[in-house]
Amino acid sequence: MALTSAQRIALTVSFFGLLSFLLGVIAENKKPPYGTPIKGKDVVICKFPSDPTIAMGSLSVVSLVLTTIVGHAAIFYPYKSKSVPRGALFRSASLSAFFVIAELVSALAFAMLLWATVTEGLHRSNNIHHDLDTQCPTAKTGLFGGAAFLALDAALFWLVCQMLALNARSDYLDEDDKGDYGQVFASDVDGTKV
Numbered sequence: 001m002a003l004t005s006a007q008r009i010a011l012t013v014s015f016f017g018l019l020s021f022l023l024g025v026i027a028e029n030k031k032p033p034y035g036t037p038i039k040g041k042d043v044v045i046c047k048f049p050s051d052p053t054i055a056m057g058s059l060s061v062v063s064l065v066l067t068t069i070v071g072h073a074a075i076f077y078p079y080k081s082k083s084v085p086r087g088a089l090f091r092s093a094s095l096s097a098f099f100v101i102a103e104l105v106s107a108l109a110f111a112m113l114l115w116a117t118v119t120e121g122l123h124r125s126n127n128i129h130h131d132l133d134t135q136c137p138t139a140k141t142g143l144f145g146g147a148a149f150l151a152l153d154a155a156l157f158w159l160v161c162q163m164l165a166l167n168a169r170s171d172y173l174d175e176d177d178k179g180d181y182g183q184v185f186a187s188d189v190d191g192t193k194v
Contacts, residue, residue, distance in 0.1 A: 005077070009077060012070045014155060016066045018152065020064040020067060020148070021060075021152035023060035024147055024151060027053050027060060028142070028145035030052055030056065031053045031139065031141075032053075034135055035127070037135070044136075045129075046129065048127070048138070060144075061113045064109055064113060067155050068154065071154075071158030074162035075089065075162060075165040082173060084172050085172075089168045095161065095165055098164055102154060102157035102158050105157055106157075109150035112146060113147040113148075123136075123139065
């Protein structure tokens with residue numbers, strides 16, 4: 001059985017959203033709590049263990065961006081080569097509300113993932129400190145994990161938006177997959193016609 005374009009887009013959103021979530025959780029779990037301070041003459045050099053935190057965080061950001069791009073495509077894609085004006089799509093109050101929520105959750109997840117990844121990278125590259133009492137910090141604990149859950153939430157909101165967009169398209173194009181409806185009279189049920 002071949003997948004429809006709507007099913008392929010939904011699977012793509014799901015795949016990249018789940019991938020962003022998993023990479024963010026792995027980045028959180030592999031992140032060391034702190035580095036090892038090595039005291040020198042008037043400086044402290046922080047040594048961090050080798051781990052995939054920055055790579056996993058970066059890949060999680062990329063996956064989230066792909067989720068958001070495909071999420072937009074899920075709403076505006078001309079299924080069955082029939083495009084629908086944006087005004088007709090967003091006439092649906094529920095689609096408009098979920099679209100705004102999906103945008104906000106995606107932006108928040110992106111900001112948190114980027115913040116954690118950049119902070120971790122800065123701690124690694126700026127590892128010479130003149131403060132002799134430094135503890136060699138890493139990115140705040142929980143940022144990667146929280147952002148990972150927001151990325152998963154964003155993917156779920158994009159899937160809801162796709163379902164609502166398909167309903168709005170069906171209403172606009174007056175498509176009904178359930179068949180033809182006719183008027184039924186009570187006399188038809190009894191077998192006698194008036």
